[in-house]
Amino acid sequence: MEKTNLDKNIFIYPMPVTLLGTKKGETANFMTLGWLTRVNANPPLLAVGVNREHLTNELIRENKTFSINYPSANMVKKVDHCGLISGRKEDKSLSFTVEYGELETAPLIQECKLSLECELLDIYEMVTNDLFIGEIIASHADESILTHGKPDMGKLNPLLLTMPDNHYWTVGEKVGKAWNIGRELNKQD
Numbered sequence: 001m002e003k004t005n006l007d008k009n010i011f012i013y014p015m016p017v018t019l020l021g022t023k024k025g026e027t028a029n030f031m032t033l034g035w036l037t038r039v040n041a042n043p044p045l046l047a048v049g050v051n052r053e054h055l056t057n058e059l060i061r062e063n064k065t066f067s068i069n070y071p072s073a074n075m076v077k078k079v080d081h082c083g084l085i086s087g088r089k090e091d092k093s094l095s096f097t098v099e100y101g102e103l104e105t106a107p108l109i110q111e112c113k114l115s116l117e118c119e120l121l122d123i124y125e126m127v128t129n130d131l132f133i134g135e136i137i138a139s140h141a142d143e144s145i146l147t148h149g150k151p152d153m154g155k156l157n158p159l160l161l162t163m164p165d166n167h168y169w170t171v172g173e174k175v176g177k178a179w180n181i182g183r184e185l186n187k188q189d
């Protein structure tokens with residue numbers, strides 16, 4: 001793997017549409033995922049909401065590992081395709097170059113310039129979906145998306161999802177510095 005190992009305690013905002021990777025026998029499966037959030041600072045934990053009918057749900061339970069891959073906007077067709085068809089019907093891994101990092105059962109997409117490897121920590125069973133809590137154990141980034149060693153969303157150009165109009169977007173203009181611009185409104189400093 002030619003990517004740079006970043007700190008595993010990595011924060012990635014906004015929360016873009018991602019591809020959740022799982023090992024499927026000798027190959028891999030990738031599912032489009034909108035329901036992803038960071039849920040703990042240290043250890044670095046994230047949660048993904050996956051419908052119980054999806055093959056991905058079965059494969060996370062089987063392998064107890066998974067990957068989160070951040071596609072750039074030019075991958076939009078492949079991203080949508082992975083959300084339209086199940087790995088039970090088609091080998092979706094054929095759309096990508098698959099590689100592995102530290103875990104043997106968390107397939108990564110080489111074309112995605114940022115990827116995380118996760119170990120399953122817990123499962124919260126909902127009505128139709130399960131919330132899988134994963135610990136990020138490694139993160140990998142292509143040099144081309146880094147600024148001062150950190151992921152730069154302007155360079156990654158990730159995909160965002162809006163509903164109910166169901167569209168993919170790219171990130172727009174910066175409008176203010178976070179934890180900073182609101183200080184003007186503080187009554188005291």
Ligand SMILES: Cc1cc2nc3c(=O)[nH]c(=O)nc-3n(C[C@H](O)[C@H](O)[C@H](O)COP(=O)(O)O)c2cc1C
Pocket residue numbers: 017029030031032033034035036049050051053054055056057079080082083084085086087088129161
């Ligand atoms: C934009 C988009 C976002 C999606 N987000 C989720 C999600 O967060 N959770 C989920 O369970 N399914 C989500 N889906 C649906 C799955 O990706 C889809 O049902 C997929 O075919 C399941 O694949 P699998 O059976 O190979 O696991 C999404 C689909 C699209 C197009």
